[in-house]
Amino acid sequence: MKYFLLLLLASFISLTSQAQFRIKVTAKNTADSIVYVRTSVYDDQNYVPKDTISLRKSGWKISKKAIIGGIGFLYFPKTKAKIWICLDNNDSLSVSLSGPDYLASIQTKDKKNKLFFEYQRLEKSLAFIDTLYKKEQANGRKFSYSERAAFFKMKSDSLTKFRTQAIKRLKPTDALAIHFKSLNALDRSIPDRKNYAKRAAFLNEIQFNNPKYLFTPNFKATLTEYMSYYPLQADSMQVGMDLVLGKFNCDAKAYPYAFDFFARLMKNRNIQNNTEGYVYFLTRYVKQSGCKFLPEKRKMELLQELDGLSGLPLNQLSPALNLADTTGKSVDLHSFAKDYDYTLLVFYAPTCEHCQKEVPEVEKVLKMAESVLQLKIGRYAICNEPGVPDATWKEFIAKYNLKENYAHVTMPGITKERLIYDALSNPVFYLLDKQGNIVGKKLGAVTIRKFFGAKQQASR
Template identity: 25%
Template structure:
């Protein structure tokens, strides 16, 4: 059994019995709930082909609402509600079936009580007591029968593992420790064998799908090739087999708490952060998920949000590739008008300022009324600073830029092209420069109203769009040919980039 499954031996039997659902739950029906349903009605409904009809008897609750919740990626949400009558009986009922996956019963106090598997038929009954949640009885669901048997098995094996862990911590000899480790390994193999048997005997079951999604390849030993050890082979093997037996178009995986974390783990530990390494992985997943009614829009949204404002500089290129290969080809039907507008505008903004590309032209006016082109600045490095003299954060950062410029950058051949983005505040702009004694050899510029009007009349993009300037301050670092070599970093990171570039030269 691999280490991931060994650690997660209880993952399917005690997922979150003490967790809380976010308090967005209304004290009224949710979705297609029913109240004061009779057992006679329930029996008739259970014979129906369509929709869902899940009766529940949950003591000691009476005359109150209980809820059916589920996972949705990293989040939890409500799917249905049922009103329990004076006999603690109610029905989760609706015309449409729910997406199968791991669900949970939620108390009137919004605590998650216990998990169930939502099967494809959704015609079963639940009888439970909150004082003995682990003894809940589910009737009429083959998926939950499988789940119950595995839960009982894993609880026994889990208790044995915990006992062995205690014994290991108290072991006095190496022989004792080795014996305990061997026993724990044997238990892990038993659990793995049980899971493999479920997968073999019931390959289309939800439980088999969950076991497959939980798998993570175990790294093989380092092989010796032509007399030399291939130390990268174990990593490559795990990466190549990471998604074996996982179907990205299976919407049921979204109703688990571990599928999305597995994706995050993969990108964090097995994918190099360079955009050219990241995007093929993103595209691969999106294409495989294309037929997933819920999975595809979910992953498309996830990757869009992740790379539209990326963690690492330059990864916005991944967002641009997503835009070009998916959104630009018609996949904007998933978006509301506001989101569609934001994504399209951001894509066009980022196209003009990619790392390694030429910086957009800037021909702005200095404080003496003279036009000073950015491309007229002759320097090894040009630091472009877009800032607002009324912005609190700018008032902190611009003096810091000046300090590092005076102490270090000026001697390294850096020149500063400083842009006031709040054009009407020219007086405040000049006052701030004077009060803070900002270096007089900076190029201080802004866009005049006449220049802005002419730009708009010609239907040309403004510098805010060209430089993706949606916040202040915004900084760029250019090389001697005005190519973008860094953007949206801290001053310390910009300093590191300059040092690295000089060292390479």
């Protein structure tokens, strides 16, 4: 019997010594019967596994897999409650909670997470400021970066003070210390597109090369904040993108995440000359890059996209289109363009939520440009949704009053023209001159406004 107990004890010691981290949640009188352990970034090599812990059976969840460490959270599916936790490799975290308010009742002896829970309670007590901000936005108020910082100053000051004191009690290598330092940097930051020194200082504060930094909720937020220091023009955005991506080796764990961020950013229609910016991105970081991080299929898709975009240079004649309108009559794009000072080529889908928002916004910009600059602007609008009922299409036209200077035509299925114009998503806007030459690609309401604003400045 004694031998058996020693063997059992040895087995338990062996099991726990192999564990890279352990977590236990003890609960009383909770609406939820389970809790999920989740992370803000999923990764199949080093991550906190997507675990499910029973709240009715208290016990340790043991992982033998090493983790880099980072910020995760406990998610309670019934009440939708979320409590953030920090986990470094070899940590053992035991928490207890009770009653309906999980954050108020959660307790632990773990010093890092005890601090983190106190921080989240403070954050929750200041949530009324976020509510007021959303109310102001709903009432139509627009905030500049400096106005937004002033609005949140009381909250930012309180949280920054807490984080600064907490950092002194943490190891610099702790995931929570890294998390708090980046939040302090974000709260201090007020993007100013003319303050180059401030822009550079913010970039230097961010620990992009620290592997733990990727596994915090701040990775995308800090990239967004940094790029907000640049004008919404492709050549400027390229500078910031190159500086950030230049900080990584392409075999770094965070590199694919940064790559995906910039792939989306450089396609943003609010960036002037975004197509040229995206072509630059694909050329430098896919076609010419020696990095091997992309799966071959994904790389080939991006190279095909590059070939398509490279075939639509600015100030060149747009590819021919001759499509049937709502009456069945064919309308030639180039012939249509000759009747106008400019023509907006629109690919849209009546059932697309983005189209329902953006097409009317663009229409307002066009009407303003026509009025201010005394222009006549045509709209060659293509229903880019194969098989959509005519009634749905015509209802969209009537609802948003898209009638004056319009040709409403339809694209019959997946055609070569759709591929040539890279119009596989909706909406897509191109701007043509009177001769049918492309003068703007992959535009949005903001970039169309800037285009005609520049025309107004030049005419003064």
